[in-house]
Amino acid sequence: MNIFEIFQNHVAEAVSALGRDGVLPDTLDTKRIIVEPPRDPFHGDLATNAAMVLAKDAQIPPRSFAEKLIPRLLLIDGVLAADIAGPGFINIKLDPKIFHSVLHAVHQQGNDFGRSTSGKARNVNVEFVSANPTGPMHVGHGRGAVFGDALASLLIFAGYNVTREYYINDAGAQVDSLGRSAFLRYREALGEEIGAIPEGLYPGDYLVPVGKALADHYGSSLRDQSEAEWLPIIRQAAIDAMMEMIREDLAVLDIRHDVFFSERSLSQGGNRDEIGALITDMTARDLVYQGRLPPPKGAPVEDWEDREQTLFRASAYGDDVDRPLLKSDGSYTYFAADIAYHRSKYLRGFATMIDVWGADHGGYIKRMTSAVKAVTDGMGELDVKICQLVRLLRNGEQVKMSKRSGDFVTLREVVDEVGRDAVRFMMLYRKNDATLDFDLAKVIDQSKDNPVFYVQYAHARCASVLRQGHAAQSAFDLAVDAGALSKLTDASELAVIHRIAQFPRIVEAAASAHEPHRIAFYLHDLASDFHSLWNRGKDNPDLRFVIENDRNLTIARLALVDAVRRVLASGLSVLGVSAPNEMR
């Protein structure tokens, strides 16, 4: 139940009715009407810009428009008053019964309150993590992982049909290096002295067990083969081991992908060369031509050679320059594979694609969105979400890189230290495109300075109050009707209900903007409202939740507490953070 949406429809209907009556033109575009909470609650419960956005088309001043509209608004059930404010805002005062009915809806819908159908079951592909299978995940990967996972959950909650996907970069030079690194470890496992790992290969200890497993399985049979023979075998074994490790890292954060898509499968996996087919298709549609590029700007590229190459007309679709699809040795560029990959998403039924990338890929957005536009005839839409860097701190001091597994702090180390909930919540308590300071000491601090604790504690406190309530009263049913809820009249109680009423529109806005952090901030606000309400009981015992001699009031208040608890739980569940019943 989204009261803002409901009243938006009411207001639109009122405008249409005036159109039919000839009071206003009947051609007004009521879709532009917005009903939202006023900035200042003193103004009322709802505010609408209807008069201002439609005045011009109606060819009358906004305030005159409002004067015509208001009598009509007053006919709407639940509207107590409607006033013109400022340049032509209409502030609406609602009967508290509307808000009581919101509470009632929470109890009826339970954890589904806030769930929306605004996504209209449209297919969305969320591709995230896609870390190269060359080692364990680090903290930066973790941010993209949590962001993508929470965004996917949010979209599901908002009524989209979501697939979580991981693109395995298992076809480039990096995985060849991985294979060679694993080969060294294999020889090491056979008892050879391998010395230092050469520059350009992966030195991390995590390849030691891979080498050992290879030695166990193949004995020394691979050692004397040529690289052309052993590389495919060892490379694949190493990739599989790395992917297994990455899956485990993700599982620690409770993240699971529906699809793992192999880059290699596009050109070498089956009986069909997807990338070649793509280039043929693009050539037929004149998206590709043979031409020359100007030398790259900025840092000079030493081995730059001016030559004719196979180029995609990216600049015709919004990119800065055209982009090569073939390397000089005739093999496909990464970009060519990526276009084929995104086309495959489209062909699999995803007109809406979301990619979650790290900050270092920002320069890649234009060419990819332009490519998606080109190969889908403008039918496919790609939104790239960039997750900025994470600065790992401990009490304000930058954390030194660990040498244990290469040259970075692994995600696993961080989760082991502070826990899944802290990692997930803090990764989401910031806009994705802003850099994030993650302080290992602060996120486990049990104080209000720590938003994770603050929100979880609000949930635990709700649960505690409900336990107390059940102890003080005999068994009761919280799903009381809206009439019984009319006992809730205090301004601080109504303020909490107002906040609850906003949850559905926050969900929809966050989902359509692809911004899960809005849920995290909302939960913090709701927690704050609740802590505040709880404390009112200190100064004024009449405002406590459990009132000894007033069973009905107690039940109404516990219904409010339970609604807060449910919305907190449901929001936390979208973020993938647990909602504890006690904090001990």
Add this chain to the structure above:
RNA sequence: GACUCCAUAGCUCAGCUGGAUAGAGCAGCCGCCUUCUAAGCGGCAGGUCGGAGGUUCGAAUCCUCCUGGAGUCGCCA
């Protein structure tokens, strides 16, 4: 050189896709806190929304230019 992102209170950041007197948390100051779970609650103070133009009824939000910071640029992945 070009492009992307960022610039909002002393600090860290929100700002609901263009709305009213720009908000929160820290830090500072003042008060309260033997409670339904203590780890908090209330209040005060704090701002030329980096700067200058523009678009319009209306701009922190959209456009242009400038300044400052981060990142990217390739036949790398």
